[in-house]
Amino acid sequence: MKQSRIKRIAAITMARDDEFFLSRWIAYYGKQLGTENLYILLDGTDQKTPENCGKAHISKLPHIPMSRSAGDKYRINKISEFAQKLLKKYDIIIGCDSDEFLIVDPKINKKLSEYLSCKKIHTTMSGLGLDVGQHLYSEAVLDKHAPFLEQREYALLSTRYTKPVVINKPVTWGSGFHSIKHHNFHIDKNLYLLHFGAIDMDMLEQKAKMRGTDWLNHLRRRGNGTINAVTNQKAHSEKWLRIARFLQTYIRPIYALRKPAMMGLKIVVKIPPRFKKSGI
Numbered sequence: 001m002k003q004s005r006i007k008r009i010a011a012i013t014m015a016r017d018d019e020f021f022l023s024r025w026i027a028y029y030g031k032q033l034g035t036e037n038l039y040i041l042l043d044g045t046d047q048k049t050p051e052n053c054g055k056a057h058i059s060k061l062p063h064i065p066m067s068r069s070a071g072d073k074y075r076i077n078k079i080s081e082f083a084q085k086l087l088k089k090y091d092i093i094i095g096c097d098s099d100e101f102l103i104v105d106p107k108i109n110k111k112l113s114e115y116l117s118c119k120k121i122h123t124t125m126s127g128l129g130l131d132v133g134q135h136l137y138s139e140a141v142l143d144k145h146a147p148f149l150e151q152r153e154y155a156l157l158s159t160r161y162t163k164p165v166v167i168n169k170p171v172t173w174g175s176g177f178h179s180i181k182h183h184n185f186h187i188d189k190n191l192y193l194l195h196f197g198a199i200d201m202d203m204l205e206q207k208a209k210m211r212g213t214d215w216l217n218h219l220r221r222r223g224n225g226t227i228n229a230v231t232n233q234k235a236h237s238e239k240w241l242r243i244a245r246f247l248q249t250y251i252r253p254i255y256a257l258r259k260p261a262m263m264g265l266k267i268v269v270k271i272p273p274r275f276k277k278s279g280i
Contacts, residue, residue: 122186
């Protein structure tokens with residue numbers, strides 16, 4: 001990979017009542033890009049500004065109660081519009097949720113800003129999606145002050161989290177950053193998008209409890225899909241990372257020809273130990 005100038009790269013997210021993950025998001029992307037290149041939309045004027053925000057740009061928007069579907073569309077449209085404006089100043093934008101972390105395989109020994117600066121991006125770029133979950137029989141309750149990957153070893157290979165989070169042209173993301181209308185997926189061989197929404201069952205139960213008894217009872221009865229998978233399925237070696245990338249690059253479902261697919265396979269992998277070097 002030839003050397004290139006470091007391009008102007010920004011990261012953007014939107015969050016509500018999510019200070020725990022948001023502070024981690026700031027810490028990670030701030031180290032990779034500089035906090036002055038982070039843009040955070042807080043959904044609600046009542047939202048607390050994270051203590052570690054540094055020079056990050058914080059905008060507090062009035063919270064508008066909506067259904068989940070309408071809220072998802074509202075938020076992603078706000079982020080897409082903001083990203084389009086930022087592209088007048090930046091070469092590349094990374095857009096993702098506050099519990100999602102785009103990493104370069106540590107074997108490459110490059111920061112995210114260095115790696116992306118060397119890549120030719122065709123409007124969008126994706127990392128292979130890894131949905132990290134707690135193994136209930138072998139992993140303890142999360143220590144919220146310690147790195148995630150020092151405590152969690154398993155992930156579900158997930159097309160849902162192989163998202164087109166990197167853009168270099170104005171686009172409109174689909175809800176949750178899961179797609180971009182009229183654009184295909186370009187899955188990079190050294191990028192991974194790690195999702196930590198299912199990192200701890202106790203945290204999920206606390207969230208469900210806040211939403212109501214029915215939500216909590218449902219979670220306790222059915223469990224969480226990712227946690228169920230990493231707890232009960234055999235974990236495969238990292239060769240499945242290459243296989244999954246191949247499948248998701250060349251296999252497309254009939255109903256969504258631009259989205260990656262895995263032929264219905266639900267594969268759990270052991271996260272390569274070198275990923276701990278990411279600091280997440």
